[in-house]
Amino acid sequence: MAAGEVAILGVGMHPWGKWGRNFVEYGVAAARAALADAGVAWQDVQLVAGGETIRNGYPGYVAGASIAQALGWNGAQIGTSYGACASGSQAIALARAQILAGLCDVALVVGADTTPKGFFAPAGSGDRTKDPDWLRFRLLGATNPVYFGLYARRRMDLYGDSEEDFAKVKVKNSRAGAVNPNARYRQTYTVEEVLASPMVSDPLRLLQICATSDGGAALVLSSLAFARRHTTKPVTIAAVSTVTPRFPQTVIEMPNFATDSAATLRVPDVGFRDSIAKAAYEQAGLGPEDMDVAEVYDLSSALELDWYENIGFTKPGEAARLLRSGDTALGGKRPVNPSGGLGAFGEAIPAQAIAQVCELTWQLRGQATGRQVAGARAGITANQGLFGHGSSVIVKA
């Protein structure tokens, strides 16, 4: 059964970068841009759904209210969500559910982050010997790129992908990012340049691993009835998937030390990453064949190839072939990451899943100047948050 739809009345972003300012500034800038785009007054917003940042102290943990305060308290309902990389879609899910339930007509979804330099490390201080996220650094030195490296090597062994294939993802995304004013990295790279960058976690090199960025993104969502009073034909959200894995989860995931054991139980027919998009397609009553464009989480260049398969754009093992065909590049049959993806943005965690929806909205409205996917009518986002937060949004014109 297809779920109800909500309208995307407005989208806005603060450009990604390493600006070093308070995350609230980026959130307010993005929110004001989205409200202006929607033609909705801030005073009329009935719900603020914020994605929280755990890198910015107490205000970060209550980001929805911190950004609402900076916009000027308006008495709206407030919610703040955390789901690691999926925080943004948690906030979208909150707003969408309240709108579909008839609890509010118009909501602001906003996420913003200011990030430290270098590897992500566990937030907070002190020894936490029961916390797997602390222990994986302490006992294994298992940084995020270590997990990405394991997946990339596995692809090479199982499917025959090459380091050059992975480099081509970065090359493709750098070309898209070069024409996106919100992207942090505007430089284009060649395969040779990517493969000459320093090795971080074999086989992945510095230019193939997502950086950490400052940035902010916002959406103004509303009921279809409210939207009809503001605009003629809004882009809509047809699905928000936030599924967990099913037990036993047999692929090693951050921040775990081991997979579940599959010795005594049947392995689920659909793996976790496949199930994220599958749930979204089922909600929307659409399939991969209906999608014209996708924004997926290229935390590493190789991981983008995994997502091609996970969102059903090709069969398992065929992603590198799809990439080589040029179909997923700008100008191709079905572009993936026309924004430039994380390769061109770096990750601003609570803003990133919202930014994916901003990009699809611009694409479906025909407003993605310089990187427009011709005639795009529907698109899907995909990502996942640490500890098992699925995240996928389907947007349609």
Next chain:
Amino acid sequence: MVRQRIPAVEGWFTLDAARPALLGTRCKACGTMFFPREESFCRNPACSSTEFEELELSRRGRLWSYTNNAYPPPAPYVSPSDPYEPFAIAAVELEREKMVVLGQVVAGVSVEDLEVGMEMELVLDRLSEDESHEYVVWKWRPAEA
């Protein structure tokens, strides 16, 4: 001064120097195996058991995938050497448990020496040390024939 040799984490592996093993648990009701040890509530969604028995995991398995840390990981990782020496990390699939378990690879074995599918075995090795302790952790190394 002799440093006291202690596990870097309590109860995750035996201290048998010759034949060390990871210590997990098995649900007494449904038989599901867990590593790291699960001792509160069974995570099989169809099981509500709260009783577990300790389990020694297989000492050998097949290399599922591998990578390395060319740069020093951030704290709370503590490098055992100065200057920093890159090290490999292995994901090893245990056949009996049908479970993939991560571990550092012993010093002296680099990614060039590894190949998916090769047999690996568990050893105990130094993780780091401070003034009074040597912290020990499990690591993987290519299995001896």
